[in-house]
Amino acid sequence: MxxxxxxxxxxxxxxxxxxxxxxxxxxxxxxxxxxxxxxxxxxxxxxxxxxxxxxxxxxxxxxxxxxxxxxxxxxxxxxxxxxxxxxxxxxxxxxxxxxxxxxxxxxxxxxxxxxxxxxxxxxxxxxxxxxxxxxxxxxxxxxxxxxxxxxxxxxxxxxxxxxxxxxxxxxxxxxxxxxxxxxxxxxxxxxxxxxxxTAGHNDLLRVLNEVYGRAVVKEMKYVKASSEDFQVTGYIAAPSEARSNRSYMTTILNGRYIKNPALTKAVQTGYATLLPVGRFPIVCLHITMNPLLVDVNVHPSKMEVRLSKERALQELVSEAVKEVWENTRLIPEMSSPEKSTPKPEQMSLNFQEQNSASVKKQAEGNQTYKVPKNKESIFSPDVSKAVSNSKENEGTGDFTRSQTDSIHSTIRDPEIESVSEEVHSPTVESAEIPALYPIGQLHGTYILAQNESGFYMIDQHAAQERINYEYYADKLKQPSNQLQELLVPLTLEVTASETGMLNGNKEELEKVGLFLEPFGTNTFLIRAYPEWFPPGEEKETIQEMIEHIQKAGKVDIGLIRDEAAAMMSCKGAIKANHYLRQEDMEALLVEWRKCRNPYTCPHGRPVMVQYTIYEIEKMFKRVMN
Missing domain, CATH: 3.30.565.10 (Histidine kinase-like ATPase, C-terminal domain)
Structure with a gap:
């Protein structure tokens, strides 16, 4: 037998x-x-x-x-x-x-x-x-x-x-x-x-409200994008609602919940530096595509899939998420401790610029603030010039208490239509940081500033880190192809598996300006490297290239340059416990306000927090509701 x-x-x-x-x-x-x-x-x-x-x-x-x-x-x-x-x-x-x-x-x-x-x-x-x-x-x-x-x-x-x-x-x-x-x-x-x-009313936002709660949902933004092959819709939560693991990231493909590391990475890329290290967003994305482009017969659980145009979908998702936060104001507000009694709706100010005639008309009898004149600065000539130009564009620098013309709405009940209307609304708050006027410094670390809407605390290190980051990022987007020749070559020792991998990707590395010369067993000589490499961090940058090849099978030069920009921006930024003069604080705030994304440093930490006039008056019992 x-x-x-x-x-x-x-x-x-x-x-x-x-x-x-x-x-x-x-x-x-x-x-x-x-x-x-x-x-x-x-x-x-x-x-x-x-x-x-x-x-x-x-x-x-x-x-x-x-x-x-x-x-x-x-x-x-x-x-x-x-x-x-x-x-x-x-x-x-x-x-x-x-x-x-x-x-x-x-x-x-x-x-x-x-x-x-x-x-x-x-x-x-x-x-x-x-x-x-x-x-x-x-x-x-x-x-x-x-x-x-x-x-x-x-x-x-x-x-x-x-x-x-x-x-x-x-x-x-x-x-x-x-x-x-x-x-x-x-x-x-x-x-x-x-x-x-859940009610089954085909309202995703209401379901999110039942799953994650009102506090998270009211901070969510609607995202929508489409291409020839894909359609993406859903909601993404504010960076302030980030969690410590990826389990709050939900991806639905043709009605099926899936686990796809590439799409998860695409969402994180869209958030970029808005998220601190080790934090992950709350996201629910619905992706619709032709069933012919997806293979769900991978695992008995049917949660793992293979996509035939995965890279194109990654780029679509990443850009859609990025676009949402580029058009959203993300200034965190400091509120007084919550009580058991219901809180009234809190009013916020719209910082849209008003013409001078309108300002003068509203200014009669109201309090005004003056921008101090600029003096010699510890900042570079470019920064000082920018301060001067910025102030000329702002006019006299006078401003008054503006009329409150927008109200921060809150979700009152998951069963009412306003939940959907608030997040679906196509109008977004201005992403521009309002004019700020420094009044002092706390512990040589935080700049204290004010304007007509309240009181602000700015982390001076994070603010200049953001300024430096955007400067270096722009500079490295179109780097020169010139190489920095070395009098004494660098010696790079790698493992046997890394040697084979580097030899297999030799042409890819040469395209980005890195030439490796074999020098014995598992050792290479580097006689030159691209000029944009951070000074003193050459070996670390090369090691990052090796890690990128191990993970993705290729060199993602854009990501490496981004990490290099973050590294250089941190080293060149003002440190804590460094006391600044009035004109230095003014110069820093003017430059920081011009950043494309002024809300976080390159590592995801917040740059500024705000105490609104309402919250301050409430803490001092000047208002009782």
């Missing part, structure tokens, strides 16, 4: 369950996907003890036809695809035909279903075998109850985490499904406690 045997169906299903059913959340995902594919408008999920005791998924979809009910528990039985050609144009969430048989092989499954005018039926399957099949009430849709998960695989059951951990994974799955399909009403209950409920 031969040693190779055909495994029976029961054992095959258990093996498949090892990949498809990793934990209770996997069961919820597969069952909810089936309900979504059945054109359901309402889906309810009930779990007990983190899903280990029982999982119930109830929908009002099409139901299962009588002749298909037993077949549904056969391995690789599906209604989603018929031929191999269908595999390249998948429009449903499920298609592998593995979910139900895999779940039924490691748990007790009860199915109640009714389709159209047919009779309702109840089927019970345990350990892959049908144990009961009886008539049931004819309720439209399907109800599936899974009990005693992993009862016959004790090794898997042993490694399940706590009830709260498993419940957290289930909640995450249902949240992603709700974000993917805002047109479906979702409910999640745990031991008779409601965890999520």
């Amino acid at each position: 031969g040693r190779i045997v055909q495994l029976d169906e029961k054992l095959s299903n258990k093996i498949a369950a090892g990949e498809v059913v990793e934990r209770p959340a996997s069961v919820v995902k597969e069952l909810v996907e089936n309900a979504m594919d059945a054109n359901s408008s309402k889906i309810r999920v009930d779990v007990s003890e983190g899903g280990l005791s029982s999982i119930r998924v109830l929908d009002n979809g099409e139901g299962i036809l009588p002749e298909d009910r037993e077949t549904a528990f056969f391995r690789h039985a599906t209604s989603k695809i018929k031929t191999d050609r269908d595999l390249f144009r998948i429009g449903t969430l499920g298609f592998r035909g593995e979910a139900l048989p895999s779940i039924a092989s490691v748990a007790e499954v009860t199915l109640k279903t009714c389709a159209g005018e047919s009779e309702g039926e109840k089927i019970t399957v345990k350990g892959g075998q049908i144990t009961e099949r009886i008539t049931a009430p004819p309720r439209q849709g399907t109800e599936i109850v899974v009990r005693d998960l992993f009862y016959n695989t004790p090794a898997r059951l042993k490694y399940m985490r706590t009830v709260y951990t498993e419940l957290g994974h289930i909640s995450d799955v249902v949240n992603r499904m709700a974000l993917a399909r805002p047109d479906i009403a979702f409910e999640l209950w745990s031991d008779d406690r409601k965890m999520l409920k």
Whole structure:
């Protein structure tokens, strides 16, 4: 008798369950996907003890036809695809035909279903075998109850985490499904406690409000972009709402939640230096594309996909996110401690410039401030000249309390239309920093300034770091092709794997001006390097090039130049505990206001915080509401 045997169906299903059913959340995902594919408008999920005791998924979809009910528990039985050609144009969430048989092989499954005018039926399957099949009430849709998960695989059951951990994974799955399909009403209950409920009004912002809360949603911006192959829509949260991990970044592709590191990186690139190191944004993006351009048959979980035009999609996403923040004012406001009583709507000022005639008309009897005259400065001649030009353009420098013409609206109720209107509004606040007038310095580190809207604190190091960064970034965008010759060559020692990689990318490195000369085993000589390399950081920059090749298979010269600009800007910026004269503070603020992105330093730290007049008066009890 031969040693190779055909495994029976029961054992095959258990093996498949090892990949498809990793934990209770996997069961919820597969069952909810089936309900979504059945054109359901309402889906309810009930779990007990983190899903280990029982999982119930109830929908009002099409139901299962009588002749298909037993077949549904056969391995690789599906209604989603018929031929191999269908595999390249998948429009449903499920298609592998593995979910139900895999779940039924490691748990007790009860199915109640009714389709159209047919009779309702109840089927019970345990350990892959049908144990009961009886008539049931004819309720439209399907109800599936899974009990005693992993009862016959004790090794898997042993490694399940706590009830709260498993419940957290289930909640995450249902949240992603709700974000993917805002047109479906979702409910999640745990031991008779409601965890999520969406209205199914096809309003993504309302679903985001249910998932992340009002405070996050009111700081979100609508993003939209399209190309010949892709359409991208969604919402992105302000950098101030960033989190410490990527789990808050949701990407939906053709209605399917996916995990794609390249798209995640594209979103982060769009935020650029607005995010501190190790912080990640809250994002929900919907991407629509031709199914022929995507392969979802990569992993049984169906969350990993391969895209045929991935780089083009990356650029589209990155530019769309970048454009949003380039047109948004991101001045953080310092507020007084919150009380339990409801806060009134806070008023903010519109800093749009007014013509001089209008200013004079409103200025009668109001307080004015004067810009001090510029004196000799410690800054470079270019900066001092810029200060002078800027002040000439600003006129006399007088300004008055302007009329408040915009109100910072807040979300009052997730069920009202104003939630969508606020974030969908095409109008954006001016991204321009208002004129600031320095009044002093705190601990030689923070510049204290004022204007008609309140009081400001500016981190002098971060402000000049931003000025320097944009200067060096512009300079390095079009660097010269000249090389810096070395009297004494640099010696670069690398590992054996890096040697092979560098030899394989020799032409790529020479294109960017880096010529490596072999010098013994795993050693290279560098006799010249591009002029734009940061002085004293030549080896570090070359090492970064090597790391880029390892990660991406090529040299991303733009990213390397950006990191070099950030490095040079930090080293040349004013340090903390450095006291400045009045004219130096003025010069710094004038130059900083002209930056394209003045809100953060190149490393993502905020440059300025603001105390509004309202907040100051509230702290001193001059206003009581």
